[in-house]
């Protein structure tokens with residue numbers, strides 16, 4: 191029987207350079223879609239999925255995140271400091287002691303997904319079926335391939351693939367497919383050993399994609415081809431699109447937004 195998953199990690203210690211200058215004073219995950227910080231969407235998805243213990247990986251500068259959640263009683267939040275922004279793999283590695291040899295989830299607030307059933311909940315169900323790590327996958331256009339983690343995989347069923355290998359930011363001509371890794375993961379705890387063995391890449395960062403590749407090589411990793419509306423809010427245009435999308439879902443507000451956009455074209 192696979193171990194039940196109770197713990198989740200939200201990495202939030204990145205530098206957020208694509209949002210400079212605002213990230214000189216505000217953490218990237220505190221930037222809002224309409225009036226709600228992206229980190230709160232992430233936390234809500236975890237709560238809806240039944241997870242009650244969450245570690246947020248922060249830098250020493252991210253004091254606004256602690257202030258924001260101060261007094262929140264919905265979930266137990268632990269803050270774990272990543273001393274220097276040495277990559278997502280390194281951020282996850284900081285939680286090794288807190289995770290304590292259990293399977294766990296990782297959710298990146300940059301990847302906002304609107305769907306009826308929370309994506310991470312479906313991935314926990316897939317983990318229970320296979321007792322293996324699970325990563326979220328999305329078919330992306332050629333122009334996005336050199337910026338993302340890309341997988342080679344074979345299909346198990348309509349929504350599940352088994353991963354053969356993954357590569358971080360491949361050149362388009364070397365990419366094994368157009369299926370990209372999106373920021374939702376369920377990891378078996380042996381992922382920490384693979385992260386520890388991963389060498390820093392060209393940018394001096396420990397990439398989680400390399401550790402997942404080793405895990406797929408030595409055991410098994412599954413991919414969930416999620417449905418739902420996905421936004422990469424890690425860049426200003428993506429964050430704006432998410433706000434536009436949410437406004438268009440609101441019957442009262444959508445009229446005004448559409449009117450405004452039409453008025454710009456005239």
Ligand code: UTP
Pocket residue numbers: 201202203204205206207208209218247272274275276277278280281298299300424
């Ligand atoms: P990104 O790759 O988007 O990096 O991180 P970033 O630093 O946040 O943003 P840019 O590229 O400089 O604009 C993906 C996720 O991993 C976390 C980030 O906070 C984000 O949630 N992360 C990244 C860390 O926690 N630590 C790191 O060292 C790097």
